[in-house]
Amino acid sequence: MxxxxxxxxxxxxxxxxxxxxxxxxxxxxxxxxxxxxxxxxxxxxxxxxxxxxxxxxxxxxxxxxxxxxxxxxxxxxxxxxxxxxxxxxxxxxxxxxxxxxxxxxxxxxxxxxxxxxxxxxxxxxxxxxxxxxxxxxxxxxxxxxxxxxxxxxxxKLLADVGLVGFPNVGKSTILSIATSAKPKIANYHFTTITPNLGVVEIDKKSFVLADIPGLIEGAHEGIGLGLEFLRHVERTKLLIHVVDVSGIEGRDPLEDFNKINDELRHYDQRLAKKPQIVAANKIDLLSDTENFDKFKKAIEEQGYEVFPLSAATKEGIEQLLRYVANRLDEIQEEPIYEEEETFKYYKLDEQEKNQIIVRRENDYYVVEGKPVEKLMYSTNLSDMDSLRYFQNFLRKRGIVDELKALGIHDGDTVKIYDFEFEYYD
Known part of the structure; x- marks a missing residue:
């Protein structure tokens, strides 16, 4: 699992x-x-x-x-x-x-x-x-x-290249051909419910390729499996956007392409700006090239490279992978997060560690805080020296002054964790 x-x-x-x-x-x-x-x-x-x-x-x-x-x-x-x-x-x-x-x-x-x-x-x-x-x-x-x-x-998967696209467009098949990975492949939507990784080796170069589960409209809002898997795209250097250009399921490939990019953009603007290559899959199912030519022209006008291929016949896959391997050499790796977030490591604030709270609660006064708790359990209440050390600590830390400011009088009860004391100035 x-x-x-x-x-x-x-x-x-x-x-x-x-x-x-x-x-x-x-x-x-x-x-x-x-x-x-x-x-x-x-x-x-x-x-x-x-x-x-x-x-x-x-x-x-x-x-x-x-x-x-x-x-x-x-x-x-x-x-x-x-x-x-x-x-x-x-x-x-x-x-x-x-x-x-x-x-x-x-x-x-x-x-x-x-x-x-x-x-x-x-x-x-x-x-x-x-x-x-x-x-x-x-x-x-x-x-x-x-x-x-x-x-x-x-x-977040550490892959160089991510395969994105609608379900059932052929991403898993491309991964299985390009690598030794053995993803589950079948002809129904949401076949891939977990990301798959494989290593591509071509022209003495290698890179890690990830099949990101199929996205649908509303993925950035958590619809389907969207939010669970969009984060895996974040670490990739380059995206291969797989589109079914055959239209065999009655879908418009250009519309699908734009919808997926909208999901990436809504999830994180940085994802939409990642280098992206378009893999026009299932060209073996086209009766003519008219629809593909229209699609290619529209995509290239948006500034993307288009590679026609057929995962079923393996046509065009080698050319695509060779181009990707060379393109990766040119891409400069960028941080996943903004710099101020990446290195803002959370630690318990020193002020919080040393904070002492003095407050009035009903008929008694409460003193809390890590330093007081530690001191309390270090104090030998039957030993006069230990009690003096404890009292000096309370005075030096200003706790006695805070109690006075809250209106404490002789005989009032002070509660420090599991212990109760009568106050006398």
């Missing part, structure tokens, strides 16, 4: 907690702090695997979580960093953040990697919290929070 779109949840590993430990050695009655740092959580990484062709693996498993870092230990023993979780994807995969719709990574080259979710940093052990007045800190830092997000994976 060809799967070219997937929605998955990814989460990196949490950082390991620092250790609040003290030396316990023979003949050392009052050993100092020796808690080691926690290890870093594993990153969640996507890597291009040239052997993959679909996103099938992500159809059945949709949640991926990297390992947490190991907690620190006594004797200044650091916790191990967790292994990164590497997910392999086919070339041509675009990763988008679902929340912002911004591109996180555009993965095209074999072995290319991108960190999609960054693991949390390991927490510091209590050896880092000694001061001149605090010789034996009985607390340590908890591990850092990992990044997590829902992402959308989109696969």
């Amino acid at each position: 060809f799967v070219d779109k997937a929605r998955i949840f990814v989460k990196a590993g949490k950082g390991g907690d620092g250790s609040a430990s003290f030396r316990k050695e023979k003949y050392v009655p009052a050993g100092g702090p020796d808690g080691g740092d926690g290890g870093d959580g594993g990153d969640l990484i996507f890597e291009v695997d040239a052997g993959l062709r679909t996103l099938m693996d992500f159809r059945y498993k949709r949640t991926y979580i990297a390992e947490d870092g190991e907690n620190g230990k006594g004797k200044k023993m650091f916790g191990k960093d967790a292994k990164d979780l590497i997910l392999r994807v086919p070339p041509g995969t675009i990763v988008r953040d679902e929340k912002t719709n911004l591109i996180i990574a555009d993965l095209t080259d074999s072995g290319q990697r991108a960190i999609i979710a960054k693991g949390g940093k390991g927490g510091k052990g209590n050896v880092h919290f000694t001061t001149a007045t605090r010789q034996a800190p009985n607390f340590a830092e908890s591990g850092g929070h990992p990044e997590e997000r829902w992402v959308i994976l989109e696969l």
